[in-house]
Amino acid sequence: MTDILEEPGPAPSAMDRAMLRQMLIENPDWVRGDAELLSHIAGAPNGVADLxxxxxxxxxxxVRQLKQRERAFAHAARENLALMARAQSFVLSLIECADLNELDYKLAWEAPTAxxxxxxxxxxxxxxxxxxSEAIHACAVGLTDELLGDENDFTGQCSDRTGRTLYGKEVGSHALCRISVGDQVGLLALAAREADMFHSGQGTEILNFVARAVEKRLGQWMTTD
Structure with a gap:
């Protein structure tokens, strides 16, 4: 008969490991009473167990993991506050727009940085x-519903075809928000190269804040028959 203490066989199956685990849970003294076994389990040097x-x-x-998470949360909070401050500053700058040409310029060149x-x-x-125009464009009737469905906004990855259609290039992710000016509808679209910049379930408060401000300014210059 093979001496399993000297010549261990193949690793036990998952079922055998489960049975062994249950036996050790029910009989912890088997381990406590075996100093050599206890030292191997604890991973202590020189065969001395230091539980x-x-x-x-x-x-x-x-503790280190908690500190890392705390630093990550603090960093994210600072970034969100900075983004909100830039967004507010950009929205306030829209008041200075004298016409659609200035609004178009701000959307094309100032909004991305903000x-x-x-x-x-x-x-x-x-x-x-x-x-x-550079940022304000016409699109086919129904495009907004095609991209947003019944939702007001969307954040997530952008397909190559949609990226080329909306931005003239392939992008990693984007955010869309429905706008309505009189009888005319459309959408505000923000694109990022990074695939994880926008993701499903992301908060859209800042996106909607900017969209409503742009919507308000558009209403002052656009008329419908």
């Missing part, structure tokens, strides 16, 4: 009130 050190190291590891994205576009279904 206090094991517990201490585990607690220190948990909102921390790569591209900002504003699409209006049907004819656009501008002949030449």
């Amino acid at each position: 206090g050190r094991v517990v201490r190291d585990r607690l220190l590891g948990e 909102l921390g994205v790569d591209s900002v576009r504003l699409y209006l279904e049907g004819a656009t009130p501008m002949i030449v």
